Amino acid sequence: MELRYLRNFIVVAEELNLTRAAERLFIAQPPLTRQIKQLEEELEVQLFIRKARGLELTQGGTYFLQQARTLLERLEASIEGTRQIAQLRKMVFAIGFVPSVFYGQLPLMVRRLRRNKNLELVLHELKTQEQVAALKSGKIDIGFGRVRIDDPDVEQEVLFNEPLIVALPASHPLTRQAPTMAELAEVPMVIFPAGAGPHFADVVQGLFHRRGLKLQVSQQVNDVQTALSLVASDMGFALVPEQVHKLNREGVEFMPVADEKLSISVIASRRRGETPSAAMRLVNTILAELVENRRSGRYP
Known part of the structure; x- marks a missing residue:
């Protein structure tokens, strides 16, 4: 053919x-x-x-x-990778990620991988569902997201669960003490990302719906940075992964949820049944160390 x-x-x-x-x-x-x-x-x-x-x-x-x-996308990715290898004499390794996972330890992984002179890293910002398609087409080699996707060609590993915290306007009355889920449901909410799911926004909304609480969504945006800007503008609150508080955004107060211990998974997605390359074995070794540091509390 x-x-x-x-x-x-x-x-x-x-x-x-x-x-x-x-x-x-x-x-x-x-x-x-x-x-x-x-x-x-x-x-x-x-x-x-x-x-x-x-x-x-x-x-x-x-x-x-x-x-x-899918076949043509994979072929084009293979051709591009071959060209880069020929030009740079390096192994190309592509990573897909949702932005919120890169506020924690994953930048440490990228920095360590970049020290390997035989490795050329390529990063793609992709929603978890987009990562699955990119894995199948060969565009990326591993993805880091937050949502479970059922696909026979992709295997997912939960690396760890990260607490969720509330981002509120600094002057909001709920910043006086940790708010409850019911109190938050009375406040407009900014959610992210926008677009068709499943993605982080679906998980967050599900946390309220399963408790019989109806949300007032004021705005749906594409990324956490924009969400925090709207929170600072008093457009509402946002639920964000714990590591996001490192942004120290002016006009935003980060609070725990009083009556619940909410968390969201950090998930690694790989092609199912594929023999790990030398680059993937190195990634897996670094990941195992970073995950152990996270679980034992030894992380920045």
Whole structure:
């Protein structure tokens, strides 16, 4: 199967119109039509339903579109990694992360990895669900997030559980003593990140919903830094991982929750069943040490 057939199929599936797809690919329509037909014959599957106004993907076509995209993304990541290795004579290791995990010990891991002159680190800020897709495509080698994702191709390891604390405007009445969950539910809340879940915002909202408390969400933003800016602007409160208090944001008071011990996991995601590379073995060794430091209280 030729790779250009896959690329052309993706464009046709996105346009659902052979004329527009041919224009986008800068080729004539008849050869594109023949390519799609040959692809269907090779797969022994009908990929499109032909209609008067255009095309419609079959169920098989929809599945094949997802697989084709993943295959090409992985190929492109492999090509890019090969080029970097050839140019730099280094092993490329890519890490995905959600920003809130990098206020704790994980920057120590990155600093130690950067000391290895044979290793080229690449960092990608990605939500946990995006990390799973990036692992499957080969874009990253390991991801650090906060949400459980059920995927047969990815294994997840809970490194440790981190306490959640409350970020409140410095002048807010609830800063006089640690607020309860019920008291917080009476205050507008700033949550992050925005967009389709599952992600940290879903976990936080679930903590209140499971206790029968209804939240007043005033704003949903993309990252913790913006959330803290809105808290400082008296837009409401935010629940944040404990390490975030190291930011010492002006106008924000960090408080524990009075009646609950809330926590959120820090989760490492890796490709399932893959033999660890030398870089991954080094990462795993450093992680084991950092996690032990965290659990025993020996961390900055």
